[in-house]
Amino acid sequence: MGYRTYLAKQVIVYITVLIAAMSILYVFTYPVIQTVLRKTIQDEALHFKQAILKHASGHGTLNMTKINLEVHRYEAQLISSYGLNRPVYAKYFIQMYNLITFHFGNAYYLTAPSGSRKVSAIIAAYLPYTIILFTTGTLIVIFAGTIIGLLSARYAGTFWDKLVPTIAVIHSSLPTWWLGFLFIAALAYGIHAFPPGGITSVPPPKNPLMYSASMLYHMALPLLAFTIVNVGGFAYIIRSLVISTTKEDFVVTAKARGLSDSRILYRHILKTASPAISTQVALAIAGSFAGGLTTEIVFNWHGLGWLTYVAILSNDLPVILGITFVLTVILLLALFIDELVKGYLDPRLKVGE
Amino acid sequence: MSSAETGIKLYLNTVLKNKSGIIGVAMIILFIVLSIYGMAAYKNVASEWNNANYWRAYPKVAMPAWMVYFNPNKIFLTKAFVSKPKTLYSSSSYEVVQVDYKFRWNKGSAPSDVVFYVGTSSPIETINIVWKKPDGAQVTLSQSSPSEATDLLSYISSLDSYISSQIGYVPPRVVASTLSKALFGYEGKGLLNGTVEKGTYEAKITLVVPPHTKVVANKLYLEGNAYGIFGTDIYGRPLGIGILLGLPNALEIGFLTSIISVIGGVIIGGISGYLGGKTDSAINWVTLVMLSLPILPFLVVMSYVMRPTLLMEALFISFLVWSFYAIIARSSAQSIRKEVYVEADKVLGIPSYRTFFTHFMPRLTPFAIAYTALGVPAGIILVETLAFLGLAPPGLITWGAILNGAEQNFAAVNGWWWWILFPGLMIILVSIPFVIIGFSIERGIFGGR
Numbered sequence: 001m002g003y004r005t006y007l008a009k010q011v012i013v014y015i016t017v018l019i020a021a022m023s024i025l026y027v028f029t030y031p032v033i034q035t036v037l038r039k040t041i042q043d044e045a046l047h048f049k050q051a052i053l054k055h056a057s058g059h060g061t062l063n064m065t066k067i068n069l070e071v072h073r074y075e076a077q078l079i080s081s082y083g084l085n086r087p088v089y090a091k092y093f094i095q096m097y098n099l100i101t102f103h104f105g106n107a108y109y110l111t112a113p114s115g116s117r118k119v120s121a122i123i124a125a126y127l128p129y130t131i132i133l134f135t136t137g138t139l140i141v142i143f144a145g146t147i148i149g150l151l152s153a154r155y156a157g158t159f160w161d162k163l164v165p166t167i168a169v170i171h172s173s174l175p176t177w178w179l180g181f182l183f184i185a186a187l188a189y190g191i192h193a194f195p196p197g198g199i200t201s202v203p204p205p206k207n208p209l210m211y212s213a214s215m216l217y218h219m220a221l222p223l224l225a226f227t228i229v230n231v232g233g234f235a236y237i238i239r240s241l242v243i244s245t246t247k248e249d250f251v252v253t254a255k256a257r258g259l260s261d262s263r264i265l266y267r268h269i270l271k272t273a274s275p276a277i278s279t280q281v282a283l284a285i286a287g288s289f290a291g292g293l294t295t296e297i298v299f300n301w302h303g304l305g306w307l308t309y310v311a312i313l314s315n316d317l318p319v320i321l322g323i324t325f326v327l328t329v330i331l332l333l334a335l336f337i338d339e340l341v342k343g344y345l346d347p348r349l350k351v352g353e
Numbered sequence: 354m355s356s357a358e359t360g361i362k363l364y365l366n367t368v369l370k371n372k373s374g375i376i377g378v379a380m381i382i383l384f385i386v387l388s389i390y391g392m393a394a395y396k397n398v399a400s401e402w403n404n405a406n407y408w409r410a411y412p413k414v415a416m417p418a419w420m421v422y423f424n425p426n427k428i429f430l431t432k433a434f435v436s437k438p439k440t441l442y443s444s445s446s447y448e449v450v451q452v453d454y455k456f457r458w459n460k461g462s463a464p465s466d467v468v469f470y471v472g473t474s475s476p477i478e479t480i481n482i483v484w485k486k487p488d489g490a491q492v493t494l495s496q497s498s499p500s501e502a503t504d505l506l507s508y509i510s511s512l513d514s515y516i517s518s519q520i521g522y523v524p525p526r527v528v529a530s531t532l533s534k535a536l537f538g539y540e541g542k543g544l545l546n547g548t549v550e551k552g553t554y555e556a557k558i559t560l561v562v563p564p565h566t567k568v569v570a571n572k573l574y575l576e577g578n579a580y581g582i583f584g585t586d587i588y589g590r591p592l593g594i595g596i597l598l599g600l601p602n603a604l605e606i607g608f609l610t611s612i613i614s615v616i617g618g619v620i621i622g623g624i625s626g627y628l629g630g631k632t633d634s635a636i637n638w639v640t641l642v643m644l645s646l647p648i649l650p651f652l653v654v655m656s657y658v659m660r661p662t663l664l665m666e667a668l669f670i671s672f673l674v675w676s677f678y679a680i681i682a683r684s685s686a687q688s689i690r691k692e693v694y695v696e697a698d699k700v701l702g703i704p705s706y707r708t709f710f711t712h713f714m715p716r717l718t719p720f721a722i723a724y725t726a727l728g729v730p731a732g733i734i735l736v737e738t739l740a741f742l743g744l745a746p747p748g749l750i751t752w753g754a755i756l757n758g759a760e761q762n763f764a765a766v767n768g769w770w771w772w773i774l775f776p777g778l779m780i781i782l783v784s785i786p787f788v789i790i791g792f793s794i795e796r797g798i799f800g801g802r
Contacts, residue, residue: 013638013641014645016638016642017641017642017645020642021642021645021646024642024646025651025654028654028655028658029654029658032658165792168792169785169788169789169792172727172730172731172784172788172791173730173734173780173781173784173785173788174780174781174784175734175737175738175741175777175780177738177741178741178756178773178777178780179777181756181759181760181765181773181777182773182774182777184765185764185765185768185770185773186770188765189765189766189768190768196765196766283644283677286644286645286647286648289647289648289649290647290648290649290735290738291738293649293650294649294738294741294742297741297742297760298760308650308653308742309742309743312653312657312742312743312744313743317657317658320653320654320657321654323650324647324650324651324653324654327647327650328645328646328647328650330647331645331646331647332645335645
């Protein structure tokens with residue numbers, strides 16, 4: 001199996017996973033989706049009617065019967081396009097199609113900064129901030145976790161080694177959002193070392209350089225909370241992977257050849273363990289996803305996690321459903337990219353074993 | 354997997370042999386005892402938790418009581434005074450009763466609120482309070498048909514006009530502590546600047562009541578700014594009670610989710626690894642699907658749509674997390690499959706379900722126990738996170754919901770650190786013993802390092 005075959009197989013697997021995930025969500029929310037769609041249709045019909053009235057009043061002729069007839073026709077058209085009058089299986093396919101083409105209907109109350117009430121527009125406005133925060137956080141965790149894990153594996157029995165189980169305990173018992181909350185109270189409002197929340201300072205700096213600097217400054221605390229919570233678990237896994245690889249025969253051979261410790265660690269052990277490490281990266285991403293999202297709430301970071309909270313508070317169901325779909329796609333993309341990296345790192349796949 | 358014997362005794366030994374394991378077990382026992390105590394001692398309180406009236410006489414956002422030792426001049430507990438009621442006038446249509454309080458105030462700041470409590474056998478018609486400061490200045494508060502306990506906010510109209518007569522305007526955001534400053538400050542422009550008149554205060558409460566009314570009980574509360582071990586929240590609810598009552602809920606949901614998901618995951622993963630072939634790849638695909646679901650957003654949708662009870666919530670979480678355990682169980686089962694004794698069973702024609710229960714399940718148990726322990730905090734954190742988002746199972750007291758209250762009432766901005774610190778610390782404290790035990794079993798059985 002070469003890298004291409006591997007790639008093709010992964011693409012198929014992930015597409016089926018996406019469809020299955022959507023079906024599960026659909027089963028759980030079936031009755032609610034029907035209400036959401038019905039409300040969206042009523043909403044659009046009302047808009048349509050107002051548009052006609054506006055247009056007609058300009059021309060001086062107002063035939064209410066005719067207008068109502070038009071509106072009813074428009075409504076019927078919408079109902080059939082959303083598939084509300086169709087049997088369940090047809091509804092399912094229409095709903096899947098709507099999801100995959102990002103047609104989530106209209107929000108009940110929330111609007112996008114551009115004024116649009118389309119759920120897809122609202123989500124598109126907030127999505128980039130989630131991606132920025134979560135990607136940066138995950139990369140920091142992977143790098144810092146690998147370094148700490150390697151150090152503790154290399155200096156087994158010393159301070160570094162004892163540090164890792166301790167921080168692994170922290171990892172399994174600390175909610176990210178609470179740590180963030182505490183940081184805000186202590187570091188932002190207590191000693192005023194960091195901004196308490198938001199994405200940039202208000203008003204946002206015009207200069208792009210200053211803008212990114214301000215954004216980084218605002219990202220510091222959420223990233224700190226995210227890293228502290230997640231780095232321990234990852235370092236612990238790296239440590240056990242490296243230690244178990246160290247027991248392999250080829251490492252003993254390398255030692256017998258008189259190679260230096262660091263060369264063995266980086267060229268032999270780490271290279272061999274890297275596919276397994278990237279598998280663990282996938283699990284770590286899936287595991288830290290929830291924490292990353294809730295951190296946005298306490299830091300008032302206007303991403304999807306924060307939007308979820310606002311949607312819950314304002315009872316905006318279509319937005320909650322849309323976000324869940326988008327987040328599923330994002331998580332799957334992250335796992336898929338990780339799969340590609342794993343395939344690239346695994347020499348067995350390259351030679352087509 | 355080591356070649357050690359399997360059995361419950363072994364795990365107990367592994368846990369009890371090392372110090373941290375014993376600490377973990379002791380902590381869990383302590384938590385269970387505390388939960389039982391909390392459920393028994395505060396049974397009625399639990400149902401009144403969301404009833405704001407119930408907590409009226411408690412000081413609002415008070416610091417933990419032990420803070421008094423650090424700054425006894427500015428931080429103090431609630432003081433209560435009782436007095437003897439006198440009947441001034443009585444006729445066939447009404448009676449006038451007076452309750453007179455005299456007290457010394459020598460603290461550096463005003464109480465957070467003043468509550469007048471008069472319990473009478475029939476409803477009070479009007480209440481009139483003359484408040485005399487040490488320098489002789491007087492404030493009059495009055496209200497008709499008051500409730501038994503009246504705090505300063507119930508006299509806001511009298512007090513607002515008093516404040517504006519002194520400083521010329523009414524501040525934009527008036528809370529109970531602002532009104533209390535007005536009752537304890539020097540008259541003039543600096544009424545609300547926080548300086549406090551020290552000396553003897555007098556409060557004359559005159560009640561107009563129907564004839565033959567008895568004053569059953571009376572009390573004057575000068576609300577402190579410190580209360581209980583963990584302080585109170587903005588409604589005056591003692592956080593200590595909230596934390597204690599949140600404990601059984603957290604433990605229950607942690608245990609439930611962990612046990613259901615680990616048992617489910619180990620059986621599914623074990624069967625998958627044991628059978629191999631097409632069944633294995635089918636189950637593996639299902640596991641992959643479940644693993645790639647974003648747990649929190651799915652839980653948010655499910656809890657939002659269905660508002661589940663505690664048991665349903667546990668089932669939802671288990672449904673979303675069993676795949677983690679299935680993957681690990683599957684790889685263990687695959688390695689057991691290659692062992693000679695499994696081959697021997699096959700040759701002897703022993704039915705496969707028996708092989709599974711005699712050879713696979715016992716070897717999978719240690720791992721299941723380790724992950725059950727590790728799964729408890731994972732379940733607790735998920736539920737507290739949901740509660741923090743405002744999606745706790747209805748009618749339950751959870752630490753996440755307490756923290757949600759802190760977030761919504763800007764506890765961080767206002768410096769109410771106790772409201773943030775203690776509920777969150779409890780989440781960690783409850784998780785730690787399970788994590789310790791889980792890791793120690795994992796290390797002991799899998800050979801750890």
